Amino acid sequence: xxxxxxxxxxxxxxxxxxxxxxMHRLQLQAYLTTLSKNEFLAIRNPSVAELIQEYExxxxxxxxxxxxxxxxxxxxxxxxxxxxxxxxxxxxxxxSNEVVxxxxxxxxxxxxxxxxxxxxxxxxxxxxxxxxxxxxxxxxGTLGVFAMLRNQSDLGKxxxxxxSQFGLVDREVTSxxxxxxxxxxxxxxxxxxxxxxxxxxxxxxxLQILMTVIATKLKSAEExxxxxxxxxxxxxxxxxxxxxxxxxxxxxxxxxKIASYVPISSMLxxxxxxLSLKLGAGEILLSGFVAITSLLSLLFVGQRIYxxxxxxxxxxxxxxxxxxxx
Numbered sequence: 084x085x086x087x088x089x090x091x092x093x094x095x096x097x098x099x100x101x102x103x104x105x106m107h108r109l110q111l112q113a114y115l116t117t118l119s120k121n122e123f124l125a126i127r128n129p130s131v132a133e134l135i136q137e138y139e140x141x142x143x144x145x146x147x148x149x150x151x152x153x154x155x156x157x158x159x160x161x162x163x164x165x166x167x168x169x170x171x172x173x174x175x176x177x178x179s180n181e182v183v184x185x186x187x188x189x190x191x192x193x194x195x196x197x198x199x200x201x202x203x204x205x206x207x208x209x210x211x212x213x214x215x216x217x218x219x220x221x222x223x224g225t226l227g228v229f230a231m232l233r234n235q236s237d238l239g240k241x242x243x244x245x246x247s248q249f250g251l252v253d254r255e256v257t258s259x260x261x262x263x264x265x266x267x268x269x270x271x272x273x274x275x276x277x278x279x280x281x282x283x284x285x286x287x288x289x290l291q292i293l294m295t296v297i298a299t300k301l302k303s304a305e306e307x308x309x310x311x312x313x314x315x316x317x318x319x320x321x322x323x324x325x326x327x328x329x330x331x332x333x334x335x336x337x338x339x340k341i342a343s344y345v346p347i348s349s350m351l352x353x354x355x356x357x358l359s360l361k362l363g364a365g366e367i368l369l370s371g372f373v374a375i376t377s378l379l380s381l382l383f384v385g386q387r388i389y390x391x392x393x394x395x396x397x398x399x400x401x402x403x404x405x406x407x408x409x
Contacts, residue, residue: 088115095119164279164354165322170222172318177211177291182298183306200390204295208382211291234259278367279354285374286350289381290314296385325351331359344370346377 085099088111095115097103103111124135185194194203233239238258247254256262297310325348328339334356343352343366353370356362 183301204386204389275357282353283350286347289346289378292381292385296388329355
């Protein structure tokens with residue numbers, strides 16, 4: 084209320100402006116400039132206003148129509164994908180920890196006496212993936228129950244107001260219903276979300292296979308922790324590099340585009356491109372083909388390395404037992 088704009092001979096003087104930051108000063112300056120121009124034209128001959136209007140009017144046409152997207156939808160979904168990314172990181176080393184634990188506790192020998200290394204390898208991987216999917220479904224179900232209870236309490240207004248303080252949602256969104264209307268979920272966007280989850284899971288599956296195969300070379304949990312540290316640092320760096328490239332020009336060409344076709348990095352870059360750009364079917368199929376091919380190839384190659392590593396481990400233990408018997 085203490086802010087005021089007083090008209091002077093040359094324009095305006097803004098008083099009590101200490102409370103204004105740089106952005107508000109520019110906005111107020113633009114408003115007062117427009118106000119002064121309109122006042123100048125109002126007291127002049129109408130032909131002057133028409134001449135200026137004709138001088139300033141320039142018709143600009145674009146050869147392609149602008150795609151109108153729901154405001155905040157992509158940012159909201161990327162926020163969810165970020166949460167899922169860091170949650171899934173905990174599952175990347177789960178299988179390798181189990182293998183190392185079984186080796187250090189001498190349980191692996193008893194297991195392999197009842198089954199072969201191939202079945203053990205596949206059971207470990209599919210068991211880890213199944214656990215990840217079940218826990219993800221459980222987390223979604225729990226979130227849905229609490230959202231329903233919150234909706235019955237205050238339509239989610241308190242939670243959304245709290246989230247708006249951190250810039251997670253717009254301040255105008257005051258209910259779960261308004262949030263879903265803002266997201267404007269349809270079939271095409273549902274397919275986009277499904278593709279984002281697909282690339283994310285493919286990257287995590289590739290990472291899990293790599294760490295499981297490497298676990299056959301490890302002897303103890305300490306060695307496993309030494310391995311997992313650099314892997315987590317790499318994934319964290321990958322995430323922040325992806326954030327630095329999360330602009331339309333960088334994702335449409337250059338490093339961001341190339342990284343969306345590379346296994347592991349595609350689990351972040353391809354979802355960002357899907358949420359920010361309108362990609363053709365060829366680009367999506369190419370990236371999906373590379374991800375699936377890499378996953379299947381690594382699955383079969385990793386099986387041979389896994390069997391070989393366990394076989395060497397078993398021979399090594401047999402030699403130790405024979406030497407102790409001698």
